[in-house]
Amino acid sequence: MGRRWVWAVVLALSVVAVAAYAVEKSVSVDVRWRVLPYQTLRLAGSSEDVTAVSYSFRPASALERSRGYIEDENAFRFRIVSNTPWRLQVRWATSSGRGFPPVRVREHGRGYAALGDQPVVLCSGSNGTFDVGIDVRVALDGSSPDRANGEALLVCTIMPD
Amino acid sequence: MLLFRQVEGVTQGTMSARREAGGNGRRLLEWGVLVLAAVVGASVSAPGITVSVSEFSLVVGPGSNLEVRFTVLNDENSPLRVDISPCDWDEDPDGVTRLSRSGTLERSCATWLALSAPTYVLRPADEVEVSCGISVPAGVAGTYWAGLLVAVSPVDAGPEESGIRVAREFLVKIYVTSLPAAQGAAVTRVTALGLSPLTIEFSVANRGETRLDDVLGTLSIQSPSGATLAETSLPHLSILPGHSVDAVVKTPWSLLDSGMFLVRTVIDFGGDYLVAGQIILRVPELTLVPLGTFPRPPQDVNRDGLFEDIDGDGDLDGADVALFEASLDLPAVRNNVRAFDFDNDGILTTADITALLGRVLSIP
Numbered sequence: 001m002g003r004r005w006v007w008a009v010v011l012a013l014s015v016v017a018v019a020a021y022a023v024e025k026s027v028s029v030d031v032r033w034r035v036l037p038y039q040t041l042r043l044a045g046s047s048e049d050v051t052a053v054s055y056s057f058r059p060a061s062a063l064e065r066s067r068g069y070i071e072d073e074n075a076f077r078f079r080i081v082s083n084t085p086w087r088l089q090v091r092w093a094t095s096s097g098r099g100f101p102p103v104r105v106r107e108h109g110r111g112y113a114a115l116g117d118q119p120v121v122l123c124s125g126s127n128g129t130f131d132v133g134i135d136v137r138v139a140l141d142g143s144s145p146d147r148a149n150g151e152a153l154l155v156c157t158i159m160p161d
Numbered sequence: 162m163l164l165f166r167q168v169e170g171v172t173q174g175t176m177s178a179r180r181e182a183g184g185n186g187r188r189l190l191e192w193g194v195l196v197l198a199a200v201v202g203a204s205v206s207a208p209g210i211t212v213s214v215s216e217f218s219l220v221v222g223p224g225s226n227l228e229v230r231f232t233v234l235n236d237e238n239s240p241l242r243v244d245i246s247p248c249d250w251d252e253d254p255d256g257v258t259r260l261s262r263s264g265t266l267e268r269s270c271a272t273w274l275a276l277s278a279p280t281y282v283l284r285p286a287d288e289v290e291v292s293c294g295i296s297v298p299a300g301v302a303g304t305y306w307a308g309l310l311v312a313v314s315p316v317d318a319g320p321e322e323s324g325i326r327v328a329r330e331f332l333v334k335i336y337v338t339s340l341p342a343a344q345g346a347a348v349t350r351v352t353a354l355g356l357s358p359l360t361i362e363f364s365v366a367n368r369g370e371t372r373l374d375d376v377l378g379t380l381s382i383q384s385p386s387g388a389t390l391a392e393t394s395l396p397h398l399s400i401l402p403g404h405s406v407d408a409v410v411k412t413p414w415s416l417l418d419s420g421m422f423l424v425r426t427v428i429d430f431g432g433d434y435l436v437a438g439q440i441i442l443r444v445p446e447l448t449l450v451p452l453g454t455f456p457r458p459p460q461d462v463n464r465d466g467l468f469e470d471i472d473g474d475g476d477l478d479g480a481d482v483a484l485f486e487a488s489l490d491l492p493a494v495r496n497n498v499r500a501f502d503f504d505n506d507g508i509l510t511t512a513d514i515t516a517l518l519g520r521v522l523s524i525p
Contacts, residue, residue: 037216041329042209042237056324076327079209084216089258093328103325119257136325154325157310159258159332160216 037084041158043076054151060140068140074108074133078156083127085161089119093153101152102141108133115154124161209236210313212331218374220338224299230292231333233311235283240316243281245291247271248310250332252404258332260310268402270337271307273297282316295337303342303370304402309333338371345369346376346430348438349405353424355505356444357415357466363426363438365398366405373400373430380410382442383423395426415466416499419446447497452488459500468500469520482518489514 055075064070080086092100092115104112107123112135114120123132214231221227235241249261249269263271277292293309311331345368354360361380367373378395391414400406416422425439449458449468457473471481471488485501488494489509494501498509503516 036214038211038213039215039331040209040211040236041331043327043329054324054326081209081211082215086215087258101325119259121257151323152325153328155328155330157258157260157330157332159308160334 037160038082039084039086039158039160040079040081041156042079042081043156055136057138065140070138070140071135073135075136076134078130078132078134080125080130080132080158081128082125082130082158082160085124085126087124087159087161088122088132089157089159090122091115091119091155091157092117093155102139103152104137104139105154106135106137108135112137119157122156210234210241210329210331211236212311212333214333215331216334216336218336218338218372219295220340221297223297223301223339225297225339226294227297228292228294229335230290232288232290233281233283234288235285238285240282240284242314242316243283243289244312244314245276245279245281246310246312247274247276248308248332250306250308250334251401254407260308260332263307268303268305269307270295270297270305270335273305273337274307274309274335276309293335295335297337297339301339304336304338304372306334306336306372306401308335336372340371342370344371344373344430344432346373346400346428346432346436348426348428348436350407351424351426351438351440353440353442354409354507355502356499356507357502357505359412359414359416359424360409360505361412361424361426362407362409363395364405364407365400365428365430365436367400367402367430369432370402372402373398376400376428376430378426378428380412381425381427382414383425385421385423387423390422395428400430416442416444417464417466419444444499447500449497449500450493452491452493453484455484461500466499467503468497469503469517471517477521477524479521482514482521485517486514 055072058070060070078088080088090105090113100116104114105122106112110123113122122134123130211234212231213234214229217229219227219229233243235243247263249263249266249271250258251261251266252258263269273296275294275296277294281289281291283289291309309332311333313329313331347366347368348363349366350362350364352362354362359382363380365376365378376398379392380395381392382390384390391412393410393412395410396408398406398408420443422442422444423439424442425437427435427437429435451458451473452471455472455474459468460470460473460475461468462470462475462477469477469481471484474480485494489511495509498507501509501513503513503520504510506512
């Protein structure tokens with residue numbers, strides 16, 4: 001009986017020693033976590049077709065000819081999802097060599113910006129989901145837009161603000 | 162050696178881990194973080210093209226080699242081509258981000274970047290992980306920055322038409338701060354724009370080598386005896402080395418009485434000390450006299466410091482606007498700028514007529 005108690009004590013001490021050793025050699029991990037900023041940009045034409053990312057010049061009406069420009073509100077729409085403040089800048093790509101088209105754009109309801117190959121801020125926002133309508137104004141030089149202008153590339157760049 | 166922030170997020174996430182034993186535990190931890198990030202990302206996704214990380218901020222030691230990763234997801238219904246290239250960027254005084262060729266700007270780290278691949282084609286619902294190695298040269302100190310320009314275009318653009326085609330780009334900003342490096346800042350300007358309410362413009366310059374990412378501060382007004390009359394927090398600022406930032410603070414207070422006041426901005430840029438800038442603001446006595454043929458001088462009908470009732474008849478109406486427009490250049494108006502500065506920019510212009518008209522029209 002006495003030897004059994006001795007063995008029990010020795011076993012208990014061994015368990016404690018192993019546990020203490022294990023604690024001493026255990027892994028210590030300090031993890032800090034935060035969500036990184038991310039951004040989603042969805043582009044739609046006025047027809048809600050995701051692939052319709054172009055705007056074709058159309059013949060001007062009599063009213064448009066008299067006022068000197070064609071204006072199409074919400075010609076494009078962006079849906080922007082971001083968990084950090086964002087900014088959308090626009091510019092013309094310079095590759096065509098045909099000069100910049102006589103077109104101005106704006107965030108729907110705001111002021112038109114003159115565009116060149118240098119970017120301008122079209123719109124910005126905080127975190128969340130944003131639907132942004134883009135209005136297009138095509139200047140008329142006494143006639144419909146010059147079809148010889150061809151296709152101009154409007155580059156829209158989204159970035160953290 | 163990565164000192165503080167190690168970026169491992171495929172979808173989104175930063176992780177800083179201090180380990181006393183390596184091996185499987187770390188890998189398990191990383192996978193756990195990635196799964197959590199994927200769940201978070203999935204819960205907020207929307208149809209479109211998604212870049213999982215739009216900004217990396219890395220703190221490293223000189224001579225470090227590290228890697229950042231992010232994903233590009235095509236959640237649209239047509240295949241897209243994705244071209245990724247390093248670039249430089251900076252900001253002009255109007256806050257517009259200008260893109261430049263890689264390695265052309267001071268403090269650019271674009272030439273430190275090495276992409277796993279520059280071009281991808283993503284079918285609908287495809288996702289690709291982009292890996293970018295960063296080799297920090299020895300002997301650099303402070304913050305260097307660049308961008309990865311992610312250009313998205315349709316694989317099949319269709320025939321060219323007469324019109325506009327839209328191209329999308331994402332600018333993923335990368336900041337690399339090599340420590341140790343000096344920090345410093347200065348308040349370079351404090352200007353009062355308007356008094357009703359008090360609107361202050363100030364400038365803070367980054368005089369150190371590191372990006373100041375979370376600049377805090379307070380704006381206070383003190384009496385000549387040093388008593389603080391009011392205090393408010395300043396907007397958070399982020400300032401790159403060698404740059405300065407202008408900010409405007411519109412306070413909730415109007416200075417109705419004449420006198421001298423001390424306007425002070427105190428900035429905590431994260432260093433070992435605070436920096437401050439101050440001005441003595443003199444609010445002149447008003448010397449209002451009747452305008453035109455009216456018997457009473459202009460009145461401040463709502464005690465906001467502005468004397469909207471130009472003809473002094475107790476009403477705010479179109480007659481006040483007409484009289485103000487006719488009197489704008491008279492000394493009786495010009496000598497009392499703060500009484501008639503309706504657009505609160507510190508000067509009297511025709512914009513103040515428009516602002517007064519707006520007030521009249523806003524009366525129900």
